Amino acid sequence: MTAVHWKKLATVPFSDEILDKGFSRGRKAAENVYDPNKTFRVRKQMIRMIQSSVDTICDQLMNHVKNWPSIESLELFDIALVDAAVGLDDYKHNLSMLQWCSKQISSIARQNTEKIIRTANIEFMHATRREAYGRISSIVGQTSKSLEWLNSARETLKKLPSIDSSHPCIVVAGAPNVGKSALISSLSSGKPEVASYPFTTKQLHVGHFDHRRLKYQIVDTPGLLDRPMQERNQIEMQAIAALEHIGSIVLFVIDYSEECGTSLVEQNNLLKEVKNLLNKKEIIVVETKADLINIDKKEWNSYKSIETNIDSSNIDSKSLIFLRNNITNNILISTKENLGLKSIKNLLINKIQKSNSGKPLELPEGWYRSDKNF
Ligand SMILES: Nc1nc2c(ncn2[C@@H]2O[C@H](COP(=O)(O)OP(=O)(O)O)[C@@H](O)[C@H]2O)c(=O)[nH]1
Numbered sequence: 222m223t224a225v226h227w228k229k230l231a232t233v234p235f236s237d238e239i240l241d242k243g244f245s246r247g248r249k250a251a252e253n254v255y256d257p258n259k260t261f262r263v264r265k266q267m268i269r270m271i272q273s274s275v276d277t278i279c280d281q282l283m284n285h286v287k288n289w290p291s292i293e294s295l296e297l298f299d300i301a302l303v304d305a306a307v308g309l310d311d312y313k314h315n316l317s318m319l320q321w322c323s324k325q326i327s328s329i330a331r332q333n334t335e336k337i338i339r340t341a342n343i344e345f346m347h348a349t350r351r352e353a354y355g356r357i358s359s360i361v362g363q364t365s366k367s368l369e370w371l372n373s374a375r376e377t378l379k380k381l382p383s384i385d386s387s388h389p390c391i392v393v394a395g396a397p398n399v400g401k402s403a404l405i406s407s408l409s410s411g412k413p414e415v416a417s418y419p420f421t422t423k424q425l426h427v428g429h430f431d432h433r434r435l436k437y438q439i440v441d442t443p444g445l446l447d448r449p450m451q452e453r454n455q456i457e458m459q460a461i462a463a464l465e466h467i468g469s470i471v472l473f474v475i476d477y478s479e480e481c482g483t484s485l486v487e488q489n490n491l492l493k494e495v496k497n498l499l500n501k502k503e504i505i506v507v508e509t510k511a512d513l514i515n516i517d518k519k520e521w522n523s524y525k526s527i528e529t530n531i532d533s534s535n536i537d538s539k540s541l542i543f544l545r546n547n548i549t550n551n552i553l554i555s556t557k558e559n560l561g562l563k564s565i566k567n568l569l570i571n572k573i574q575k576s577n578s579g580k581p582l583e584l585p586e587g588w589y590r591s592d593k594n595f
């Protein structure tokens with residue numbers, strides 16, 4: 222399954238715009254009718270007016286129904302986001318209203334066209350066409366609330382992160398301000414996409430890097446995996462549970478300097494909770510902002526030179542070398558000083574490759590030219 226491109230959803234027109242377009246097509250279709258016999262001509266004109274306007278209206282409505290993904294086709298993570306953002310029931314109801322409308326007006330078109338075919342009375346033909354237009358307007362009018370709902374839902378959905386579940390996804394967790402976004406930016410090959418979750422006003426980042434034709438996505442979790450779990454409501458728990466389905470691995474970020482404002486004790490409690498919640502996922506713990514803690518200069522410099530010489534084109538155990546915190550033994554990194562980033566990326570690739578082995582997307586080590594822009 223690929224990512225849902227919420228940003229690609231087209232603007233939803235108002236009901237009167239849909240009607241105007243439909244009726245104007247109907248008018249044009251009638252203008253193109255030529256028949257010397259007045260009865261035949263009017264009959265054809267009235268039928269064309271009804272049919273082309275209904276076809277145009279149905280096309281407009283059904284295009285939206287087709288372009289909006291059906292809930293059944295979505296990943297659990299996306300379902301949880303849609304539910305929290307706009308409500309699943311409303312999502313389904315309002316899209317089905319468009320389908321209902323389309324069916325109703327097609328049936329009006331059929332009924333009134335038959336009446337026109339059966340009569341030779343020109344006045345009655347006109348009246349039947351007018352009656353059809355009146356009923357069509359009323360039915361389309363009944364969808365106006367749904368169209369408005371869809372338009373505002375589109376604005377909300379456009380901001381949701383889109384994750385492609387056919388590629389690996391690294392879920393980044395940790396307390397606020399520990400440096401998650403900075404790390405996502407540093408690991409990403411381009412500028413991370415800015416998105417938002419329905420659970421928080423904080424923006425989140427979705428970045429990615431490529432290795433051997435696989436896109437490794439990195440997604441932030443503000444509002445989800447950044448504060449004590451007892452503060453969670455049901456919908457947030459649902460989204461967290463769904464993270465298990467998209468996440469290949471969890472990168473838990475700790476700010477050992479405590480500059481983030483959350484104590485180490487609290488950060489470690491959060492880590493325990495995340496481990497409990499996502500117990501099927503492998504969790505890699507990294508301590509960032511290494512530049513802010515006391516590290517022996519010699520040790521730092523010698524690690525830096527080792528890291529610079531790592532060959533990322535062939536990731537094996539030799540390329541997985543880290544500077545570690547002497548006290549906690551956790552991996553140290555610094556986005557500010559570009560320390561440990563290459564190694565952590567290699568570690569992520571290595572772990573994901575291992576967990577993916579046997580899956581068709583995985584490609585054997587060394588089958589392909591080395592990645593120059595790693
Ligand atoms: N000194 C230092 N500051 C950092 C580092 N990484 C992030 N920061 C700073 O920490 C603050 C919070 O970072 P941010 O990435 O927004 O944290 P998030 O809330 O976890 O996404 C920002 O002011 C960053 O500049 C680092 O490696 N070293």
Ligand SMILES: [Mg+2]
Binds near residue numbers: 401402425443
């Ligand atoms: Mg952030």
